Amino acid sequence: MQVYVIRRLIQSIPTLFGITLISFLMMLAAPGDPVTLITFNPTATAEGTAQLRRQLGLDQPPLVQYVYWLIGNDWVKIDVDGDGVGDVYGTRHGFLRGDLGQSLQHKRSVLDLIVERVPATLKLTLTSLIVGYVVGIPLGILSAIRSRTWFDQVTRVFSVVGNAIPAFWLALLMIIVFSVNLGWLPMSGMRDITRPDASGLDQIRYMIMPVFVLALGIIATVSRYMRAEVMEVLGQDYVRTARAKGLQNRTIVVHHVLRNALIPIAALLGPALGSLLGGAVIIEQVFAWPGMGRLVVNGVFQRDYPLIMGSVVLGAVLYILGVLFSDILYAWIDPRIRLE
């Protein structure tokens, strides 16, 4: 088991390296000069911008820029005044030491900005994930056990339709019905900013619609997957043996079917955990939810490259960790995997 975990950890290093490379190349290919974005000042002199460019390391060749981004530049002297002699040490620590650079738009550390926004996003996505699995798994199981009944039919139709409806459209419709017409639920935001004393219960009202919309897609996928798994296990010989022994249906389902059918769900969990940060970008936009998604979308419109790159890399790291976690979980509950 330890060997397996270590092997998987080592395997993820090249992937991580690739992600930094891809996002760096994309940023390099992006149009627009960061210096003009920072200064945005008609009175800026050519000399001043050139100095700023040297300070930011933008005069260096791409490979050097990449190395600086990766491991920082506090070990080299920067030639600020352009006379070919290094003047002061750099201030960046680099990605590998937890420094994602400065946001051009906010003039603050990218990591701080992201860390501020993560709780709001997690509140939304984690809740949806839990709701999705808690509803989706039983739905799929029941649908398989009662296959070809009306319940099964309804569940299957629901799971296809649930995947086909654009989530943001459903969100818009819900806003029209529940916020505009009925006035039951708040239209957007995370809490009532005019009432600092609002209780937790009050905040839940803000979560109902976004969580419902996000969970719907998860329920659709999970229930469909679960149904297929249970159907497959129900056809296995050991289930027939259990029936032949005269075991009760309930015992067969709980002890023989579910144990085996739930294993592959672990594989589904990895990507789901990995997309916790990026999974709600559009829905956050619809409900004006102050999370990661809005931060990134605004960054994109402002061409705030360090911010975008930092979010991409962090999102990818989370994805790798999620997949790693689910692989290890998988290997832990299913010994056949780690013996391969």
Added chain:
Amino acid sequence: MSADARVLVLDDEEQFHKSRSFWMDAVRHFRRDRLSMLSLAVLLLLTLACFFGPPIVEKVLHVDVSRTDLIHRNLPPGEGGLLGTDQLGRDHLIRLLYGGQVSLAVAYLASLVSITIGVVVGIVTAYYGGVVDDAVMWFINTLESVPTIFLLLIAATIWSPSAQVLILILGALGWVTTCRLVRGQVLSLKANEFMLAARAIGARDWWMMLSHIFPNTISLVVISLTINAGSLILVESGLSYLGLGVQPPTPTWGNMLTEARSYFVQGTHLVIWPGLLISLTVLCFYLVGDGLRDALDPRSVRGR
């Protein structure tokens, strides 16, 4: 039963089997699948309506896609044209049709692009294996671990998209899943004896790939093509919603929704129709894909 009769029956049966190739069998199966046939019909109808409908509608209803009429804004269906008018007084029906042209074309073509890349890369890397395969798998793993929406956001900012660019972007980012599937298929095909036989009679690499491997991946390709087209419509509409898709005034179902969200109190119908069409199209693509999978996968139980 006499001996003669039995021979006759056997003959018949043989005839029966001979006359049904794999593909004919699949078509037969698909045609019996009423839900899939219905979805296919709806898709065809929608496509035809969007690509050939506009001139007819313009003639019959005397509307024009770009004519604005600020006095008759946000009229509900019935009062202003068949499906009402939008926030600039443009006819909603004709814009939906033109929007469908762009949305469907993006979906079909982007799906085609991504499948082509996926199949070619999948076949070539899996066939040769070795370092090439390792490198491509590393690239795929990397691409897969970045949340797709982030990649799309960046790509959409770098190359602010027209429909053509959007097709390329979506195609270039969507081939990974297909490539994985094809690669798996090819790896299992490589172990077959007919490959060895072909090699023994002196087949070259390109001939092996083109005539022995590729035909065996076609069912996979057809299924992926359909499912992909469905999800691409969703992706396109999502990107448009964020304001990063095809830019107005060119209508797509996605950016029509974006425009409509600011006016949903005055014109609820503007929100309902594009979304309904997106959902219907995606649903049909998924159902056709499911039907194809049932029909083309020999392992699935026929006639269920």
